[in-house]
Amino acid sequence: MKKDRLQADLEGLVRKWKDKRGNLIMILHSVENIYGYVPRDTSLKLSRLLDVPLARIYEVITFYNYFKLEPPGKHNVSVCMGTACYLRDAASLIEEIEKILHIKEGQTTKDEMFHLDVVRCLGCCGLAPVMMIDEKVYGKVKKNEVVDILSKYVKEEE
Amino acid sequence: MEKKIIYLRDTDSAQQDRINDFFTLFSNELRDTNLIEQVQLVKIADIGLYEKGVTVKILPENIVYIGIKNNDVKKIIEETIKNNKIIKELLYEKKSKQIRAVLKNCGYIDPESMEDYIAAGGYKALVKVLTEMKPENVIDELKKSGLRGRGGAGYPTWMKWNFARGMNSLEKYVICNGDEGDPGAYMDRSVLEGDPHSVLEGMIIAGYTIGSSKGFFYIRAEYPLAVERVQKAIDQAAAAGLLGSNILGSNFNFELEIRLGAGAFVCGEETALIASIEGKRGTPHPRPPYPSVKGLWDKPTIINNVETLANIPQLIAGGGAKFASIGTEKSKGTKVFALTGKVKNSGLVEVPMGITLREIIFDIGGGILGNRDIKAIQTGGPSGGVIPREFLDTPVDYENLGKLGSIMGSGGMIAIDDTDCLVDLAKFYLKFCVDESCGKCAPCRLGGYQLLRILEKISEGNGELEDLNKLKKISYAMQKASLCGLGQSASNPVFSTIKYFEEEYRQHIVNKRCLAGKCKALVYFKILPQKCKKCGLCMKNCPSNAILGSREAGYVIDPQKCIKCGACFDICKFKAVMKE
Ligand SMILES: Cc1cc2nc3c(=O)[nH]c(=O)nc-3n(C[C@H](O)[C@H](O)[C@H](O)COP(=O)(O)O)c2cc1C
Numbered sequence: 001m002k003k004d005r006l007q008a009d010l011e012g013l014v015r016k017w018k019d020k021r022g023n024l025i026m027i028l029h030s031v032e033n034i035y036g037y038v039p040r041d042t043s044l045k046l047s048r049l050l051d052v053p054l055a056r057i058y059e060v061i062t063f064y065n066y067f068k069l070e071p072p073g074k075h076n077v078s079v080c081m082g083t084a085c086y087l088r089d090a091a092s093l094i095e096e097i098e099k100i101l102h103i104k105e106g107q108t109t110k111d112e113m114f115h116l117d118v119v120r121c122l123g124c125c126g127l128a129p130v131m132m133i134d135e136k137v138y139g140k141v142k143k144n145e146v147v148d149i150l151s152k153y154v155k156e157e158e
Numbered sequence: 159m160e161k162k163i164i165y166l167r168d169t170d171s172a173q174q175d176r177i178n179d180f181f182t183l184f185s186n187e188l189r190d191t192n193l194i195e196q197v198q199l200v201k202i203a204d205i206g207l208y209e210k211g212v213t214v215k216i217l218p219e220n221i222v223y224i225g226i227k228n229n230d231v232k233k234i235i236e237e238t239i240k241n242n243k244i245i246k247e248l249l250y251e252k253k254s255k256q257i258r259a260v261l262k263n264c265g266y267i268d269p270e271s272m273e274d275y276i277a278a279g280g281y282k283a284l285v286k287v288l289t290e291m292k293p294e295n296v297i298d299e300l301k302k303s304g305l306r307g308r309g310g311a312g313y314p315t316w317m318k319w320n321f322a323r324g325m326n327s328l329e330k331y332v333i334c335n336g337d338e339g340d341p342g343a344y345m346d347r348s349v350l351e352g353d354p355h356s357v358l359e360g361m362i363i364a365g366y367t368i369g370s371s372k373g374f375f376y377i378r379a380e381y382p383l384a385v386e387r388v389q390k391a392i393d394q395a396a397a398a399g400l401l402g403s404n405i406l407g408s409n410f411n412f413e414l415e416i417r418l419g420a421g422a423f424v425c426g427e428e429t430a431l432i433a434s435i436e437g438k439r440g441t442p443h444p445r446p447p448y449p450s451v452k453g454l455w456d457k458p459t460i461i462n463n464v465e466t467l468a469n470i471p472q473l474i475a476g477g478g479a480k481f482a483s484i485g486t487e488k489s490k491g492t493k494v495f496a497l498t499g500k501v502k503n504s505g506l507v508e509v510p511m512g513i514t515l516r517e518i519i520f521d522i523g524g525g526i527l528g529n530r531d532i533k534a535i536q537t538g539g540p541s542g543g544v545i546p547r548e549f550l551d552t553p554v555d556y557e558n559l560g561k562l563g564s565i566m567g568s569g570g571m572i573a574i575d576d577t578d579c580l581v582d583l584a585k586f587y588l589k590f591c592v593d594e595s596c597g598k599c600a601p602c603r604l605g606g607y608q609l610l611r612i613l614e615k616i617s618e619g620n621g622e623l624e625d626l627n628k629l630k631k632i633s634y635a636m637q638k639a640s641l642c643g644l645g646q647s648a649s650n651p652v653f654s655t656i657k658y659f660e661e662e663y664r665q666h667i668v669n670k671r672c673l674a675g676k677c678k679a680l681v682y683f684k685i686l687p688q689k690c691k692k693c694g695l696c697m698k699n700c701p702s703n704a705i706l707g708s709r710e711a712g713y714v715i716d717p718q719k720c721i722k723c724g725a726c727f728d729i730c731k732f733k734a735v736m737k738e
């Protein structure tokens with residue numbers, strides 16, 4: 001479903017940006033926004049539509065942390081490891097989540113439920129340590145609260 | 159009665175539950191007193207205060223109450239809303255050591271309303287520039303003001319603009335650097351989200367001054383709200399004729415466009431940022447040529463930080479001399495810092511240049527959490543250094559911080575207390591730079607990695623004294639030989655922690671101890687028999703069965719089995735587990 005729509009969008013996107021210089025990154029942002037990552041077949045199509053070599057597109061995707069080549073999980077868990085959060089022991093939250101979900105940072109659980117990212121300052125250092133699940137921010141998280149927070153999302157599914 | 163607005167915010171927590179309760183309390187009370195039509199209730203995401211309980215701000219009077227309890231609601235409505243009386247016990251007294259110049263509108267106007275911005279005096283400077291001033295007059299005012307770049311290096315803004323102005327080219331560009339890379343700072347984000355028009359106004363004035371007709375906002379994609387608000391501001395300004403062609407009948411044309419960063423710290427560096435706007439990998443180029451000569455698409459370009467640009471409107475409106483009346487001899491105006499770490503009130507502060515570190519940390523920041531001892535202050539993020547507490551009375555300006563081995567930076571300021579380990583802190587920043595190195599030049603790519611390896615070795619208990627020399631040597635080589643500022647400054651945190659806290663490194667290397675307890679391999683957990691109540695909780699919670707004993711005999715930790723997770727330390731209610 002989503003893919004069909006993007007297919008149409010992709011041509012529209014390229015039309016919108018075609019005449020602007022330095023457009024590739026902005027186009028990739030739009031793709032990433034729709035899929036949560038940049039699928040290979042999309043890159044192939046972009047290469048054709050924009051008439052740039054696939055290698056150039058991959059060169060850009062792999063340089064920037066924001067662009068991903070793998071689909072994300074259903075819920076995106078981001079733990080802030082900005083300076084304030086680091087000082088308030090965000091590392092122990094990451095450890096705890098890794099232990100509970102059996103994944104490492106940057107990975108997705110087998111059931112594709114959770115994806116764990118370590119990010120930088122979320123802009124609410126006063127609430128450090130901070131973690132974010134999808135759009136929701138959890139501040140002053142204690143290690144022993146992590147289980148409860150995560151399990152809410154699992155229960156929602158059932 | 160004049161229409162009032164009440165802003166609500168739970169400054170202890172980002173969770174909505176408590177604030178929702180208060181929202182209901184307030185709206186019920188307003189309904190009961192028939193005031194609901196005259197008062198607008200708004201839940202907001204940042205009120206500029208932190209850890210102050212439930213907080214409300216009442217507009218237009220701008221009264222702030224903190225630590226509000228349920229039964230205060232009635233009183234606030236009765237006394238303040240109805241009878242315009244201030245409730246002293248709840249009032250938050252503003253710290254007078256701050257000056258709000260760049261942040262003057264943030265939190266006070268609706269950032270999505272251009273009318274609000276104009277009502278607060280916005281776009282006056284632009285009108286003045288376009289109707290009364292020549293580009294050289296703008297440069298003169300900038301020169302008089304002494305404004306220097308707020309993005310880190312502190313380069314005089316007038317010189318940068320003057321270079322670009324002098325270039326003979328039909329195409330020139332203005333770029334706003336909104337990449338805010340310091341991992342513990344959010345000044346620029348707050349300005350872009352809270353007062354986007356001020357940055358726009360600064361850019362349009364910049365365009366007019368250097369003779370450019372196109373500007374780019376380069377904003378981190380991680381700041382979607384900032385992007386949205388800046389786009390809205392651009393659309394509003396265009397609709398009002400403040401962008402486009404023949405602006406205010408002056409024959410001056412200017413357009414603005416947003417380009418998104420994509421999560422690469424090095425893209426904050428000017429030449430890398432330019433490459434990124436051009437749609438390429440963000441790798442730096444050697445300078446010279448400087449961007450003001452050969453920048454975006456090889457055309458003369460000026461790049462300024464968000465806060466630098468946000469300073470422009472008030473500078474022009476009030477005149478350069480007025481701007482220069484605040485500050486020290488060589489650093490003028492105010493600086494916004496994101497004060498975090500172990501201070502009681504973390505948050506954004508805006509202070510006059512020349513204020514001392516002590517005033518910032520103690521008078522504004524309220525001192526150190528738990529009234530512990532401050533050990534040092536870190537400024538400048540991963541490119542900066544630490545300043546030990548002996549220098550707390552140093553007035554903050556570019557020169558002084560530089561002399562102490564740190565930098566002004568873009569505005570990260572972190573208080574470090576005696577529970578923080580500086581070897582670990584150096585490792586934290588270095589790891590950041592190693593992750594973010596673009597890999598183009600060897601000193602940064604290899605040097606950073608080697609430094610990190612050595613720090614890891616030290617924090618794992620395998621350090622040798624010779625390592626200290628190696629750290630210094632590699633740091634020095636990186637400073638001298640790296641291509642861009644990232645590599646040149648990546649070793650600053652290491653360099654400055656060794657400079658001031660060599661003893662702490664020696665503790666790690668010689669005594670194999672991390673007194674702050676951060677380096678796991680160098681921490682030992684021990685149960686103090688005189689404090690232990692023999693409850694057995696620690697034994698139940700130890701994930702590796704390292705705690706032996708019984709309720710009769712008491713408990714001990716087997717160091718062979720202990721994995722140093724700290725579970726026993728956290729769980730013991732009697733503080734009987736200690737780290738050493
Ligand atoms: C690795 C690196 C990262 C930087 N990151 C930023 C940044 O996030 N924001 C910023 O304004 N300047 C940053 N700078 C400084 C810019 O290169 C540039 O000096 C600045 O934007 C100039 O603006 P100003 O003169 O107004 O300060 C960075 C520099 C380096 C070397």
Ligand code: SF4
Binds near residue numbers: 442594595598603643
């Ligand atoms: S110093 Fe580092 S970031 Fe800068 S060009 Fe060299 S490798 Fe890249």
Ligand code: SF4
Binds near residue numbers: 696735
């Ligand atoms: S939890 Fe504390 S008091 Fe209880 S047995 Fe362990 S050390 Fe003793």
Ligand code: FES
Binds near residue numbers: 084086124125128342
């Ligand atoms: S460092 Fe985590 S929110 Fe700022």
